[in-house]
Amino acid sequence: MLSKEQAAPESPLSSGGLFHQPKAVWAVAFACVISFMGLGLVDPILPAIASKLQATPSQVALLFSSYNLITGLAMLITGVTSSRIGPKWTMLAGMLIIVVFSALGGSAGSIWQIVWLRGGWGLGNALFIATALSAIVGLSSGGTAKAIILYEAALGLGISVGPLLGGELGSISWRGPFFGVSVLMAIGFISVMVLMPKVPKPKVRGTLKDPFRALKYPGLLTLAVTALLYNFGFFTLMAYTPFVMNLDEHGLGYVFFGWGVMLAITSVFAAPKLLNRFGTIRSMMAMLTLFAADLLIMGWFTSSKTTVILAVILAGVFLGINNTLITTAVMLAAPVERSTASAAYSFVRFLGGAVGSWLAGKLAEWFNPHVPFYFGALVVFCGVLIIYARRRYLEHIDGAEAGH
Known part of the structure; x- marks a missing residue:
């Protein structure tokens, strides 16, 4: 399943329909929806957690920091684990860990307990996400690009539906969404256990050095x-905007539902059209530039609730397209196994989420509520400049797509 690929991409127009997939792919995709609901479920209750547990926004943001930090570090062992116990059991182990730690999070009595428990949640998330993406790509019909679109659609669906459920459960108690994640992931665990067949282990066992070796390829390093x-x-958007919109749990749930819907729709329908017309690299640069501009608008009009709400929902358009484009590019950037490329890339990117979510809250405390958005916009635009400066290392991606 996870054989070594020599960066030979399939275009989104490859044979096979997007929705004509084996049963195993749908089982994993369903579990992905539930997994990403976990992110959206928690978001509407961030202000409530701060209020109930007497925590500052930057302390609450540590829920994202510990989650992202452990997820990133754990990505280094996903290949080792998957190659020894197999992709299916790696996913199931990750899902079981999420079930346990999300339930413990709902039982926590302090912000610091939740922070530590979210770290355990991140371990399960790493084992599940890295293996799920490579499994969907490896088992799907219709080409790599369509498989990734399906993965991003599951991500968008989970993120969009999660806030609605999180808002409802959070209006009862801030603990509700944590228990909700535990129950939903238990359902996902059962679905993968029953519906997904046993997948052969990779012929070559992974090592801890594999992700670092993969990052020696300049294209993959650039994307990471x-x-x-x-x-x-x-994560400025995810961890900080709930504190400036001044909405209750229901209101935040509706806003992030709109954001997730835009993310899901554009990742499936808009991203392939832009890729075919303008290429992956140019489209990525455009979407990241627009996202940076969107953050800039949030920073300028932070005191306008309506503007921030509309800007958050609009950000779903840019992030949905970019997520599909950059995930597709990662799968094709280096001649390594898909799971190794995913692990290496995710190890680096989750470190950004770990620092960024905490730093957004601290910048607001150190300066004023506008600064986190300005800083976020600046850092995102630096990513555009890096792509432009190192575009020669990514040219083979668009070149290979054009040849198919």
């Missing part, structure tokens, strides 16, 4: 650093 930088903006 770019993702690290734009994650500063992404």
Whole structure:
């Protein structure tokens, strides 16, 4: 399943329909929806957690920091684990860890307990995400690009539906969404256990050195650093905007539902059209530039609730397109196994999320509520400059796509 690929991409127009997939792919995609619902479920209750547990925004943001930090570090062991116990059992182990730690998070009595428990949640997330992406790509019909679109659609669906459920559960108690994630992931665990057949282990066992060796390829390194930088903006939006919109749990749920819907729609329908017309690299640069501009608008009009709400929803357009484009590019950037490329890339990008979510809250405390958005916009635009400066290392991606 996870054989070594020599950067030979399939275009989004490859044979096979997007929705004509094996049963195993749908089982993993369903679990992905539930996994990403976990992110959206928690977001509407961030202000409530701060209020109930007497925590500052930067302390609450540590829920994202510990989650992202452990997820990033754990990405280094996903290949080792998957090659020894197999992709299916690696995913199941990750899902079980999420079930346990999300339930413990709902039982926590302090902000610091939740921060530590979110780190355990991140371990499960790493084992699941890295393996799920490579499994969908490896098992799907219709080409790599269509498989990634399906993965991004699952991501968008989970992120969009999650806030609605999180808002409802959060209006009852801030603990509700944590228990909700635990129950939903338990359902996902059962679906993968029953529906997904046993997948053969890779013929070559992975090592801890594999992700670092993969980052020696300049194309993959360029994409990883770019993702690290734009994650500063992404988690400024996720971890900080709930504190400036001044909405209750229901209101935040509706806003992030709109954001997730835009992300899901554009990742499936808009990204392939832009890729075919303008190429992956040019489209990525355009979307990241527009996202940086969107953050800039949030910074300028932070005191306008309406403007921030509309800007958050609009950000879903740019992030949905970019997520599909950059994930596709990562799968094709280096002649390594897909799971190794995913692990190496995710290790770097999640570190950006770990720092960015905490730093957004601290910048607001140190300066004023506008600064986190300005800083996020600047860092995201630096990612655009890196792509432009190192575009020669990415030219083979568009060149190969044009040849198919």
